[in-house]
Amino acid sequence: MKRLIQKGLMFGNLIEVSSPALVSRYNRALKHLTGKTTALSDFHIDISGYSPEVGDELGDHLYLNPNGVNRQFILLTTEQKTAPHLNAKFSTSRALLRRFIEVNEPQLFALTAHDAVVGELDNSVFELSTPERLFDIRKITVHADTTREHVASAEKLAGLITRFREEEDAWWDDVLIAQMIGLAKETGDVTRNPIRLNDVSTEQGNFWTDHFGGLYVFRDVEHPAAIAVADKARLGKLPLRYVFDLGDRNQIAHFLELNDLVEPIVKARNVDASAILRQKMDFILVDAAATLGHDLGGANRQDLRKLAQRLGAALPEEFKALGDLARWAEGGGDWPRISSQHPAYFYTLRAAPGPDRDIVNQLLAELSPLDVRQLFICHKQLFYRTYAGWSDAKKGFVADFLEREYQVDKAGARAELFGPEPGMEEPKAPQDDIVARVGPWGAVRRGR
Structure with a gap:
């Protein structure tokens, strides 16, 4: 590290x-x-x-x-x-x-x-003795004060001042006056310089937690579900009808599509889709080369192209599929059909604009872990755990790339990859419709 x-x-x-x-x-x-x-x-x-x-x-x-x-x-x-x-x-x-x-x-x-x-x-x-307890968390509020409780003392002093002004005999209440003087020495003149911290709250609707092996909870969407990083069977009973784990690729893909949480990179507005896809291909190639023991010292884009030619049939399926998609985006190839079972599928997506953009991109990073740039940006804890197990050659290549290509303009890189920062508007309330009643992963299907 x-x-x-x-x-x-x-x-x-x-x-x-x-x-x-x-x-x-x-x-x-x-x-x-x-x-x-x-x-x-x-x-x-x-x-x-x-x-x-x-x-x-x-x-x-x-x-x-x-x-x-x-x-x-x-x-x-x-x-x-x-x-x-x-x-x-x-x-x-x-x-x-x-x-x-x-x-x-x-x-x-x-x-x-x-x-x-x-x-x-x-x-x-x-x-949190059980995963079910997570669903008792709805509202989170920030409470704060100084170690000497200046805020609480100021509120108490403000109350005493109100009493002093409103009670008819307050001028002769020596105890009240002594309390006011004592608190004023700690807080200062709260009538001119009030000390007050506004509590800030948020509704925790859709969130990720590191507890229980990692869990993504989407309960404030039209079709709620939970997605476990580990085996979903270990979670026990949850107050949601649908619970998946990372092995349920079809169901996760359908969930993301039904709730309009993702968009194909090649259809995203104002992005160079081909450049993004080819960068993902480089990361996949580096992983394959490092696994096979190839030297990556100082490798640039031209060196990686030569390496891809040498690997030939040993190239990963993710690399080949993204290459086909990049050629289509550049206008030089046919549209490749990449199903949700294909290992490249989640590499072709990014989160749709909206308040859940960051958590969805984090989930996509879990589902496409060879894209080390997205993993680093969207899920640093997983990046650090994964990094510890890499070969020294891959560690060096990735660290050099991130320093060179990401550190110099973090905001610009994030905007290019994922679009503008999500707004602060409240998510829409879930709607009751036929899909919600029948079940989005049951009888009702929707074409890709």
Whole structure:
């Protein structure tokens, strides 16, 4: 992993904590939340305040996320909003934390000048003993305060001020006045500079979770389903009629199509489909070459073309099918029929525009793991696990490519591959129709 770290492909954009004042605030917050402290004099934190170095020191990388639910967080600076979210257990966590910081940025900027802000992503579920418990999570709300409870004290002071103004004999209430003076020393003048953090909430309808081997839950679509990364039989009974795993390629393909969650790359607007497909072919070729022990040192596009010629019949089926599709996109070939059972099928798709774009692209990355660029962008946790098992030649090629082609313009690369960022509009409510009643994977069929 050292190669990835050196190239900024792992633990990139983390916030450095090195000043004694910030370390002291972090320790005060850590003690407040967990009862523990760190002896480190410098470390790095993500958007939630989690530090991989502190996790190593404590021997617990879930020290801010006990049981993997109700994520706690520590904010030392509003700059954390641009940091990644490491060890995420739910796909919704980072966006929610970032929105909380942006909504309360002026207040957080003032509060973090003197103290750390601590809080929790509260979903009212405290343990996930069974997969069925995931469906009890509906609304997640961010609650926060400083370690010295400035926000709570300010709310209490505001209430006392109201009493003082409205109660007829308040001028002679020495206890009330003493309480106001004591709280004002902590909070300042809340009448002129009110201290208040707005709670931010989200409805967790469609989401991915790392629990139970990985699970994609789509319950706020027209035809709901869950898709397990591991064997679906291990999940037991779920409150959804349809549950698939990654081996159910036909059913997953039909689910994605019925809910209008994907579009063919060759039909997407304003993209160079041929260039995207040929880049996917390069990644597939690199995997095949590395598996067969070919040298990939410093390989460029011309070297890969020669390598493809040498491999000949040993070329993977994914490579051949994408080549046919690329030739069609360039106007020089016939339309290739690629069914959902073909290993290349999910390489030909991308998520349709909409609020579920990122989670769908993450699912497609699971279904087309040889496209290492999409895997890195859309599912970093799986990328890092997969990377650890690659040959050194493949590690070197992929790390060099990502540094050269992705790091220099992340936003541009994402826009080219996946389209504009999804909007914030609420998803449409599911509709009742004949397909929903009969069953989208039963009697009713729809041509591809």
